[in-house]
Amino acid sequence: MKIITHKKVTWHYFEENNDDAVKKLEKDFAFHQLDIEDVSSGPQQPKTDFYKDYLFAIFHFPGYHKEEGRVSVFELDVFLSEDYLITVCKGENSRLRDVYQHINSDDEYREDMMGQGAGFFLYKLLDILTEDSWGVIRKISSQMNDIEEEIYSEETTKGTVWRIALTRRNLIRLRRILNPQLVVLASLVSVDKPYLKKSLSLYYDDIQDTLNRLQAITVGNVEVMNTLHNVNESLISQRTNSVIKLLTVISVSLLPMTLLTGFYGMNVAELPFASHPNFVWMIFGALFLIIFMALVIFRRKDWV
Known part of the structure; x- marks a missing residue:
């Protein structure tokens, strides 16, 4: 004190x-x-x-x-x-x-x-x-x-x-x-x-x-x-929504290719165009065109 x-x-x-x-x-x-x-x-x-x-x-x-x-x-x-x-x-x-x-x-x-x-x-x-x-x-x-x-x-x-x-x-x-x-x-x-x-x-x-x-x-x-x-x-x-949106766009863009690989990956005889190996490049070209068009549409709608 x-x-x-x-x-x-x-x-x-x-x-x-x-x-x-x-x-x-x-x-x-x-x-x-x-x-x-x-x-x-x-x-x-x-x-x-x-x-x-x-x-x-x-x-x-x-x-x-x-x-x-x-x-x-x-x-x-x-x-x-x-x-x-x-x-x-x-x-x-x-x-x-x-x-x-x-x-x-x-x-x-x-x-x-x-x-x-x-x-x-x-x-x-x-x-x-x-x-x-x-x-x-x-x-x-x-x-x-x-x-x-x-x-x-x-x-x-x-x-x-x-x-x-x-x-x-x-x-x-x-x-x-x-x-x-x-x-x-x-x-x-x-x-x-x-x-x-x-x-x-x-x-x-x-x-x-x-x-x-x-x-x-x-x-x-x-x-x-x-x-x-x-x-x-x-x-x-x-920011979380932006990340989810980007991942969704990537998933949707890869969906046609996933469908194609799943279709031709089946162990089934006489699938369409299975006997034409060069036709696969045409299919890939068409898929990339579809993906490109989808990305353009997404961009115009301001989704990406």
């Missing part, structure tokens, strides 16, 4: 929810046991619990794993009172770590973040982490642009289908992160408690507006990806 105190506000910063963190919370604070269980357990859904003396809230923020190419979720468990803010991290978040180091090393920045009370400090942290979500949106948008260019340049491969599926999964995860977060922020906008004054509602409403924009863009990206998926499936189907 790391602690920073400025004026009447103390920030207790837990980088992970290990046993030491849970024991520290149980020993030094009189939090409800259900809140302690939420902190010590695995990932929880975003929520807010308002008590007389403190607020317990769970927030989710999207992140992006470059190595795996997927959207991840960072959970932040928060205890807020009039004179302290406790944050417990579940997962890695370099942005929050940078904020702590900046506050710890810069007096002016510390005053800007913590100088107006714990409730305002919570707003500043949430605002920073929410704004950081734009990076995930931009990354997914860049992937969508690459997929679109790949589809319409007719250079699609098996990897294109996989990239479409991966991007759609990322968008689904992003929506699952943002939707509950909107509900949590709405509850903070309307609250009026000693540790979260009504005057702060405008600030939290600003975060809610940002989340609404993130959500609207995500919904639009989902529709775009559905369209790109349908276009890609149509192009794949068209």
Whole structure:
């Protein structure tokens, strides 16, 4: 645990929810046991619990794993009172770590973040982490642009289908992160408690507006990806039909020759023209003429 105190506000910063963190919370604070269980357990859904003396809230923020190419979720468990803010991290978040180091090393920045009370400090942290979500949106948008260019340049491969599926999964995860977060922020906008004054509602409403924009863009990206998926499936189907059409034309073209070889391949005496070996070349000539005429007809009808 790391602690920073400025004026009447103390920030207790837990980088992970290990046993030491849970024991520290149980020993030094009189939090409800259900809140302690939420902190010590695995990932929880975003929520807010308002008590007389403190607020317990769970927030989710999207992140992006470059190595795996997927959207991840960072959970932040928060205890807020009039004179302290406790944050417990579940997962890695370099942005929050940078904020702590900046506050710890810069007096002016510390005053800007913590100088107006714990409730305002919570707003500043949430605002920073929410704004950081734009990076995930931009990354997914860049992937969508690459997929679109790949589809319409007719250079699609098996990897294109996989990239479409991966991007759609990322968008689904992003929506699952943002939707509950909107509900949590709405509850903070309307609250009026000693540790979260009504005057702060405008600030939290600003975060809610940002989340609404993130959500609207995500919904639009989902529709775009559905369209790109349908276009890609149509192009794949068209190419498959072209291959089947070509194979059908070849099969039909060879059908007369197959019929001829099957007819004269029978072990039957006195077949027509069987006693005239040179007549076979006339028959082959007639068959090639038929095949040529069939191909011309297919071409005129735009079948090949």
